Amino acid sequence: MTALPPRFRVTPEEIDRIVAVFYAAIRAHPGLGPVFATHVTDWPAHEAKIAGFWRNAILYERSYDGNPMEVHRRAGNVRPGMFDAWLELFDAVLARELEPATAAAWSALAHRIGRGMRYGLVETATLPGGVPRLV
Template structure:
């Protein structure tokens, strides 16, 4: 059976570089750094897991067995405004490390995933007036 072609041209090494720089910035960020630090105790292992996530999402390599929605729900401290900040940092890293077209394609995928997480974690848990559902 032929392999599924990648969504767009990016190498595993480029994925690793993006993930490494992104989490370097996250650790320094005054708003996001403490949120991540409360849950991530082994940064190299976390970065490797997230690199596997992106290699699976982009290159269809497999090897990722996590559940991002479950992990972020379980964190319990993800807030609506964090998604825009997270994606802004991620877009900055993409633009610094990749050709323009590749950065744009990866950004579009990240924003689509971000919308899904935002919906699942925040919007699906509030009513039309923005009031949290308690059940």
């Protein structure tokens, strides 16, 4: 069986660097930092898990075993509106750290995943009468 080619050109080391730089920015972010701090107690382990997620999503390494939607749902304090801030910060890190074509391709993938996550959370986080809770 032939391995699938990567979605775009990026190395495992670049993925690790993006994840590390991004989560340093997350910890400093006034809105997202406290949300993550509530749930992440071991940053190196979290970063390794998320780097595995991205290596799986981009390089097809099968280095991630988890259910991001369920984790975010179970957290209880993750709101759909937070994804915009997350994606803006992620895009800024990608633009600073990678070649433009790689940053654009990774950003497109992150936005597609973000739309799915936001949709999953909106569908399960509703107000009476089915009105979506957007914040």
